[in-house]
Amino acid sequence: MLTEFATVLVFIVLGAATVALMLGVSRLLQPRNPTAVKLSTYECGEVPFGSSWVQFNIRFYVIALIFIIFDVEVALLYPWAVVFQRLGLLAFVEAFIFIVILLAGLAYLWKEGDLDWVRTMQETPPRKGER
Amino acid sequence: MEALARSLVSAVPAIAGVPLWTVTLLMMVLSAAVLLAFALTFGGLGSYVLRKVAGDIQVRIGPNRVGPYGLLQFLADGAKLLLKEDIIPAKADRFLFILAPYLVFVGSFAAFVVLPFGVGLTASDLNIGVYYVMAVTSLVVVGILMAGWASNNKWALLGGMRAAAQIVSYEIPVGMAIMPAVLIAGSLSLQDIVRSQGGLLGIFGWNLFHNPFTFFSFFLYFTAAQAETNQTPFDIPEAESELVSGYNVEYSGIRYAFFFLAEFGDMFVVAALATACFLGGWHVPFFRAEALPALWGNLLSLAVFLIKAFALVLVMMWVRWTLPRLRVDQLMRMSWKYLVPLTFVNLLGVSLWLLIFKGKGIPALIASLIG
Numbered sequence: 403m404l405t406e407f408a409t410v411l412v413f414i415v416l417g418a419a420t421v422a423l424m425l426g427v428s429r430l431l432q433p434r435n436p437t438a439v440k441l442s443t444y445e446c447g448e449v450p451f452g453s454s455w456v457q458f459n460i461r462f463y464v465i466a467l468i469f470i471i472f473d474v475e476v477a478l479l480y481p482w483a484v485v486f487q488r489l490g491l492l493a494f495v496e497a498f499i500f501i502v503i504l505l506a507g508l509a510y511l512w513k514e515g516d517l518d519w520v521r522t523m524q525e526t527p528p529r530k531g532e533r
Numbered sequence: 534m535e536a537l538a539r540s541l542v543s544a545v546p547a548i549a550g551v552p553l554w555t556v557t558l559l560m561m562v563l564s565a566a567v568l569l570a571f572a573l574t575f576g577g578l579g580s581y582v583l584r585k586v587a588g589d590i591q592v593r594i595g596p597n598r599v600g601p602y603g604l605l606q607f608l609a610d611g612a613k614l615l616l617k618e619d620i621i622p623a624k625a626d627r628f629l630f631i632l633a634p635y636l637v638f639v640g641s642f643a644a645f646v647v648l649p650f651g652v653g654l655t656a657s658d659l660n661i662g663v664y665y666v667m668a669v670t671s672l673v674v675v676g677i678l679m680a681g682w683a684s685n686n687k688w689a690l691l692g693g694m695r696a697a698a699q700i701v702s703y704e705i706p707v708g709m710a711i712m713p714a715v716l717i718a719g720s721l722s723l724q725d726i727v728r729s730q731g732g733l734l735g736i737f738g739w740n741l742f743h744n745p746f747t748f749f750s751f752f753l754y755f756t757a758a759q760a761e762t763n764q765t766p767f768d769i770p771e772a773e774s775e776l777v778s779g780y781n782v783e784y785s786g787i788r789y790a791f792f793f794l795a796e797f798g799d800m801f802v803v804a805a806l807a808t809a810c811f812l813g814g815w816h817v818p819f820f821r822a823e824a825l826p827a828l829w830g831n832l833l834s835l836a837v838f839l840i841k842a843f844a845l846v847l848v849m850m851w852v853r854w855t856l857p858r859l860r861v862d863q864l865m866r867m868s869w870k871y872l873v874p875l876t877f878v879n880l881l882g883v884s885l886w887l888l889i890f891k892g893k894g895i896p897a898l899i900a901s902l903i904g
Contacts, residue, residue, distance in 0.1 A: 479709075
């Protein structure tokens, strides 16, 4: 058991060491003459405008929240999948109820429009001449 | 690994005095080194094949200058990336900028630990195999988000956020679509999952043909996984024509190479997981590889596994150069409104089938009818 996970540790250490080693080798071989223009932020050749650490679309936050909920459910279903064939009908009924509740949540999100990426935040009354 | 080390110590008298843990550790490092070499070579040759396939599909030649048929192109590219000046933008968050490639590469490489390359050929057959792969490949998201944010570049930030939103959205269908294989095998270990698909001429034991739901679930998995690795119909995070290159736009030289290698590593992991869970893994069609003498069985099953996985990688490339890119709202709709409900219903279908037919698939039922 312990040696199995020790292998994972060895993989992680070796992977990180490879990155470090290659970066080191590259450092020895590459030319280095930085200039102010070279180190400036790339914006397709324009003079960079302000910082890019700005406020962001709230949709990403909503997606993250939905993801957390569903990922926990997936994590819960894995142990169920392992013992399913031993437990039989009981396991099926439980998972069925579980998934139906979950899909009801998804249906609610769908109805509320939280699954739509492009969404107008408030309805603007149509101007004259527009439909 | 420990059992193997013990048998090695008892078999070779020259190392009898060496402590067991030293031998075990050495073997772990050796297996890690072999897989690392494999991952790097796959990344290199994969980039060559990707460009050749792109060339063929777009009716041009592709790389053909370096070496015979341009086969050494990847070495030239590697040397070029190694010799390039490494630029860290002055406004970037230095620490996170440097850390990001480590996370992305390690997250992609660590998934190789549990892949069942052949009969008994797994670096470490963890009893939570499938789950481990899902968990460790999620590290890539953190790295991508970190790279996008640390660059302090608008393209990179947009690309990183989009990539994170996309990868987490498609992680749900990926996790659910692979579950039928776990249901059938009753284990999360990838070797157990592969072993559960033996027998019946070697083809009809595959989970792909187990029942209609597993057949469907393979395609659900492959679609969702294609999105999770940011392949083209779903490559909005890196969309060259609008985001230049996405989260890695500020990365140059060898640092960029690690994002690139991780992408190919992920491609292989996805293909290998699909092979192990649905296409019978290392099982040789019409033949029992386990019955062969140890070494030959290992080699034959390794070859079969690699052929299946590489075929899937080729299919991914084919899809990549055939379909146009989806828009970002279409992408999200695809995941949450189609794939997520479908995979949940599909999972219920598989479990109901297993319940009614006592875990037997269609080929097994037909075989029992014939007698």
